[in-house]
Amino acid sequence: MIKITLPDGSVREYAPGTTSLDIAKSISEGLARKVLAASVNGIVSDLSMPIQIDSSLKLLTWDDTEAKSTFWHSSAHLMAEAIQAEFPHAKFWVGPAVDRGFYYDVDLGEAKMTEDELGILEKRMNEFAKQNNAFVKKMMPKAEAVSYFTDKNDEYKLDLLQNLNDGEISFYTQGSFTDLCRGPHIPSTGHIKAIKLTSVAGAYWKGDERNKQLTRIYGVTFPNQKELDEHLLMLEEAKKRDHRKLGKELGIFTMDDMVGQGLPLWLPNGGIVIEELEKLAKETEAAAGYKRVVTPHIAKEAMYLTSGHLPYYADSMFPPMELDGTKYYLRAMNCPHHHKVFDAEPKSYKDLPFRIAEYGTCYRYEQSGELFGLMRVRCLHMNDAHIYCSKEQFADEFRAVNEMYLKYFKIFGIDKYVMRLSLHEPSKRGQKYIDAPELWEQTEAMVRETLIESNIPFIEVQDEAAFYGPKIDVQIWSAIGREFTLATNQVDFNSGNKFKLSYTTAQNGTDVPLIIHRAPLGTHERFIGFLLEHFAGKFPTWLAPVQVKVLPISDKFMDYAITVKEALKKAGVRAELDDRNEKIGKKIRDTELMKVPYMLIIGEKEATENMVSLRRQGKGDAGTVGLTQFVGEITQEIADRILL
Numbered sequence: 336m337i338k339i340t341l342p343d344g345s346v347r348e349y350a351p352g353t354t355s356l357d358i359a360k361s362i363s364e365g366l367a368r369k370v371l372a373a374s375v376n377g378i379v380s381d382l383s384m385p386i387q388i389d390s391s392l393k394l395l396t397w398d399d400t401e402a403k404s405t406f407w408h409s410s411a412h413l414m415a416e417a418i419q420a421e422f423p424h425a426k427f428w429v430g431p432a433v434d435r436g437f438y439y440d441v442d443l444g445e446a447k448m449t450e451d452e453l454g455i456l457e458k459r460m461n462e463f464a465k466q467n468n469a470f471v472k473k474m475m476p477k478a479e480a481v482s483y484f485t486d487k488n489d490e491y492k493l494d495l496l497q498n499l500n501d502g503e504i505s506f507y508t509q510g511s512f513t514d515l516c517r518g519p520h521i522p523s524t525g526h527i528k529a530i531k532l533t534s535v536a537g538a539y540w541k542g543d544e545r546n547k548q549l550t551r552i553y554g555v556t557f558p559n560q561k562e563l564d565e566h567l568l569m570l571e572e573a574k575k576r577d578h579r580k581l582g583k584e585l586g587i588f589t590m591d592d593m594v595g596q597g598l599p600l601w602l603p604n605g606g607i608v609i610e611e612l613e614k615l616a617k618e619t620e621a622a623a624g625y626k627r628v629v630t631p632h633i634a635k636e637a638m639y640l641t642s643g644h645l646p647y648y649a650d651s652m653f654p655p656m657e658l659d660g661t662k663y664y665l666r667a668m669n670c671p672h673h674h675k676v677f678d679a680e681p682k683s684y685k686d687l688p689f690r691i692a693e694y695g696t697c698y699r700y701e702q703s704g705e706l707f708g709l710m711r712v713r714c715l716h717m718n719d720a721h722i723y724c725s726k727e728q729f730a731d732e733f734r735a736v737n738e739m740y741l742k743y744f745k746i747f748g749i750d751k752y753v754m755r756l757s758l759h760e761p762s763k764r765g766q767k768y769i770d771a772p773e774l775w776e777q778t779e780a781m782v783r784e785t786l787i788e789s790n791i792p793f794i795e796v797q798d799e800a801a802f803y804g805p806k807i808d809v810q811i812w813s814a815i816g817r818e819f820t821l822a823t824n825q826v827d828f829n830s831g832n833k834f835k836l837s838y839t840t841a842q843n844g845t846d847v848p849l850i851i852h853r854a855p856l857g858t859h860e861r862f863i864g865f866l867l868e869h870f871a872g873k874f875p876t877w878l879a880p881v882q883v884k885v886l887p888i889s890d891k892f893m894d895y896a897i898t899v900k901e902a903l904k905k906a907g908v909r910a911e912l913d914d915r916n917e918k919i920g921k922k923i924r925d926t927e928l929m930k931v932p933y934m935l936i937i938g939e940k941e942a943t944e945n946m947v948s949l950r951r952q953g954k955g956d957a958g959t960v961g962l963t964q965f966v967g968e969i970t971q972e973i974a975d976r977i978l979l
């Protein structure tokens with residue numbers, strides 16, 4: 336018998352050769368109907384794969400990320416079956432799952448596909464899905480596979496075969512479609528109940544523009560119609576909230592070809608949002624015992640050779656500039672500069688934890704095809720800080736960093752978040768990971784314990800840590816349910832050695848500090864891009880570029896309107912006056928478009944009684960209040976950073 340360990344720690348015994356599906360059935364029929372794939376000893380596998388040795392097993396259902404990508408990759412095969420039916424001469428390159436859905440790159444020969452024809456393919460896919468065809472795996476010797484694709488004159492699959500070794504070549508067949516594929520797949524097409532092909536585009540073979548252009552078809556599928564409907568609704572809402580569109584309408588940022596791709600220019604309204612975010616960060620960090628530093632945007636090659644950014648990270652950096660025979664690089668990260676700040680003066684255990692913060696400007700060379708609005712840029716402003724501490728201080732420091740994340744989430748109304756804890760793979764120590772078994776064990780355990788203690792939802796992933804320590808990626812969801820990777824929080828027990836950082840211990844010895852890298856607010860670029868979508872451009876009052884617009888009904892009340900505006904400005908409120916000779920209705924509509932939180936309507940009654948008539952963005956008339964009372968209320972709302 337073999338021992339199967341389930342995620343809850345329970346152990347069950349089965350005959351060797353039992354499949355994950357058999358095991359699911361032995362637990363419950365309901366589970367067996369729902370399960371899509373299995374993770375056997377950490378490797379995602381077909382449910383039909385026989386298990387021969389003692390193993391840990393996780394049965395994956397739609398709720399698991401790995402099951403979703405298996406489901407979507409299987410949907411790509413289903414789409415390929417439909418394409419083959421419509422275009423019998425089509426040749427297939429690759430069809431991976433992506434973030435939300437899947438695509439397939441296809442050579443249609445002389446034929447062309449347009450968006451209109453996606454419906455025809457969808458219909459075919461629905462037919463084939465209803466047939467509930469099993470995904471059947473078959474192994475094939477390499478020579479046989481090569482001759483199979485040579486006969487088919489399929490240069491694409493022959494290219495893929497080149498990189499595969501004999502004995503590892505597998506094919507999957509469902510219905511009338513067979514594909515060279517490593518798998519895994521869901522059991523059968525019947526699980527795919529809702530299908531939407533979203534777009535068709537050109538894509539160069541292997542992403543190289545010297546190669547032939549293939550047709551890339553994107554789609555998304557779900558196990559039920561309801562989830563597809565919700566997904567499509569979310570996409571529609573996301574289009575309205577597109578940060579590039581809102582960023583332009585609200586005067587937040589722009590791009591200029593003469594400045595360069597991926598180099599946003601922050602306009603005055605964007606400048607205000609940035610200042611408010613920095614003010615929040617500086618207050619929060621000062622309260623948490625951080626000190627502020629300011630460091631240059633460039634450094635000599637030698638520093639990046641020490642840090643290891645060069646040569647490994649060179650592709651992501653701008654090329655160097657040469658001055659007096661020395662190469663200088665624009666920095667892609669702030670860490671090395673901060674290490675030098677730590678090293679500037681001798682440190683003792685009394686100086687630790689040493690926490691230094693800077694809104695650091697970095698430059699990264701992103702491929703032009705990957706640039707996207709504020710989400711992927713070449714110049715970024717990072718909410719950066721580094722904490723240098725002893726091993727004993729680590730847990731408390733790490734906990735405090737997590738609390739800071741949670742505090743920010745509350746301020747911005749981010750209700751859904753997950754921390755993704757990336758751990759190292761012990762067998763790869765000395766190659767992919769620094770060879771420090773004890774430190775790995777200790778820090779990974781400390782990080783895990785702290786996350787459990789702080790009640791923060793997290794998932795663990797194996798073999799994705801940074802070279803020098805465990806990594807925590809923070810994923811957040813916007814108000815419309817779209818996922819963003821906000822920031823990374825890293826534990827580093829290597830840079831201290833590389834930069835020869837040390838401190839005098841209480842026993843008069845020396846030790847190397849542990850380093851925590853953290854950036855809870857990520858970069859201004861990505862975070863403001865996120866906030867634009869999250870708030871649909873309707874920033875909370877404290878963050879809004881213009882907080883109050885004063886709208887006199889006619890010129891007769893201009894003097895009082897100016898008094899109102901001045902009173903607000905004196906109280907530190909960002910107020911503007913609409914002194915155009917326009918009808919009040921138009922003034923209100925224009926202000927609504929700019930998503931200003933408060934409008935104050937000024938007429939006869941208001942002017943004589945020292946009052947203001949209040950309108951709230953998107954909510955309409957909110958009654959009349961005394962000017963002094965309004966100033967008091969709004970300044971309080973701003974000071975408390977209230978989310979309405």
Ligand SMILES: [Zn+2]
Nearest residue numbers: 507516517518
């Ligand atoms: Zn496949």
Ligand SMILES: [Zn+2]
Nearest residue numbers: 669670721852
């Ligand atoms: Zn860092």
